Amino acid sequence: MENTINRTLCKNCGICAEVCPNKVIAKNGSVHFRQEREHLCLQCGQCMAVCPSKAIKVIGLSYENDFREIPRKKADYENFMQILSSRRSVRNFKNRPVSEELIDEIVGSVSYAPFGAAPEKMEISIINNRKTIESALPLISDFFNGIEKMIENPIASGFLRLMTSKEDFHTLKNHIYPIAKGGNYKIENGDGITRGAPTIITIHAPKDAEAHTNNGVIYATYIMLAAHAIGLGATMIECVIPAINRNKKLKRIFQIPDNNEAIMSIVVGYPKYKYKRTIKRNKHKINKV
């Protein structure tokens, strides 16, 4: 099996060669795959998506199964901004389960996401059952109790610093610890972790998978926005991630193989309240040259 170009269909326009991110296709004379560069093909499908005459066949992709015509009516900027600006992180849910069809729809949005590398190594686990989520809460809560104790003990805190990246340590110390100390994650205070959501979706991948952290956050963003676009509420719940990754029982509940690491979870459900206005934040710095 190899990537091929159908000579009868190909008009030799060469657009495929121009869009190929890794110059796997060349146009000198006739358009062709460059054998010596075919190992650089990402199977991103850009060449097949742009070809006016469906002349290209990339290994593992077919026009019938993997491509869809783009609707003529383009989503314009205002519609897009309306979706972005009306989204909120929803943490209050109705006591109503979400159908599998809707979950499949929002998770389906990931099929259109960009990826850094190796999308085939990405995995998504869905718990669409409140009872199962509840069985995980005491274990997650215990993890936060442990973090509280570690941060408060200078020796344990130093050890934690050595065992985690600077980013993770600062997130635990400056963000998670004060919230844990405030009692949010204590099971006796109710569910301040998954917020009573009927569904939690977790993105994970093998620990050594290429670009998996960035891929995972992008996938989670797509899922969150897709949920909002169809009237569901969603929130990224990163705080569960270190707990899942350090506890085999939690990995089992979240259906994450031992060799994988969780990247991001998203809780999903029907929003209990309707937000009347959006928040426009300008906290980030923009540096123009």
Ligand SMILES: Cc1cc2nc3c(=O)[nH]c(=O)nc-3n(C[C@H](O)[C@H](O)[C@H](O)COP(=O)(O)O)c2cc1C
């Ligand atoms: C990377 C990331 C991790 C987050 N983790 C949590 C979390 O663990 N728990 C939570 O309640 N919200 C979490 N959130 C939601 C943020 O708190 C929320 O986006 C922020 O409060 C702003 O509110 P908005 O999304 O309504 O604009 C997370 C958001 C992001 C982007």
